[in-house]
Amino acid sequence: MSVASAARPRVELARAKVNLTLHVTGRRSDGYHLLDSLVVFPQIGDRISLQEASGLDLRIEGPFARDLHTPAGDNLVLKAITSFSASARIPLPGLLVTLTKRLPVASGVGGGSSDAATTLRLLEDFTGTYLSEEELHALALSLGADVPVCLVPEPQVMRGIGELISSGPELPACGIVLVNPKVSVSTSDVFKALTSCDNAPMPLLPEGFDTLGQLAAYLESYRNDLQAPAVGLEPQIGAVLSALQEDRRVEFARMSGSGATCFGLCELAHAMEIERSLREAHPQWWIASGPLA
Structure with missing residues (x-):
């Protein structure tokens, strides 16, 4: 050294x-x-x-x-x-x-x-x-x-x-808001609750997305197969998703991994505004925002 x-x-x-x-x-x-x-x-x-x-x-x-x-x-x-x-x-x-x-x-x-x-x-x-x-x-x-x-x-x-x-593909300049209701879910329990393990893979990805709208439209067509079983085990994840989806500034919302953190994609200029709004409404949640990439 x-x-x-x-x-x-x-x-x-x-x-x-x-x-x-x-x-x-x-x-x-x-x-x-x-x-x-x-x-x-x-x-x-x-x-x-x-x-x-x-x-x-x-x-x-x-x-x-x-x-x-x-x-x-x-x-x-x-x-x-x-x-x-x-x-x-x-x-x-x-x-x-x-x-x-x-x-x-x-x-x-x-x-x-x-x-x-x-x-x-x-x-x-x-x-x-x-x-x-x-x-x-x-x-x-x-x-x-x-x-x-x-x-x-x-x-x-x-x-x-x-x-x-x-x-992966080139991503548009946009923001992301991460929200966790401060609950934990067991990854093994989520996988045990999964009804099917043999699901279709993603199709071939494009080389890039020019706009947030294009990225959101692509994501709408595909899945997080662990989201439904995780929400079934911990309903607060569903409450987080609802809060994100009800905000018109959020273009797309989904759970990440096996939970319990969820994300909302938005224009970068709105990310901090959405974070502040969620903090005021749900002071018990963990919330962070920033650029997607």
């Missing part, structure tokens, strides 16, 4: 992973479900900071820090560091890692996966040790099925259990 690279803290936004579509297309013999999903990464997320230290230390702060109940050894950020060190065949680096947890935990927007992927990217820069694309992908997949797609926070299509990734 060079002195210059060690002296500068590395800081990056660990962007939320939002499933604009999520088709469940099958189930493997090992129980993993096969997915077909258009994934985007808005400018909303956690914050990861890496700074040189004498040993390895993880500090968790932010509004959702207390909700991370896993033992320190099970934290994905620490697992990313130890796994990277082993894969790169370098000594465990001395680091002070600060995770500012701004995204709700277990909320369907891949917060932990994005934290891990962001840590891997920062580690390469911090240590000056770069893995091959294949090695980094395999390392990310060993940490979790959603980690590989978070390595490149741009529109992507993920298939299989999350390991098959291709570039």
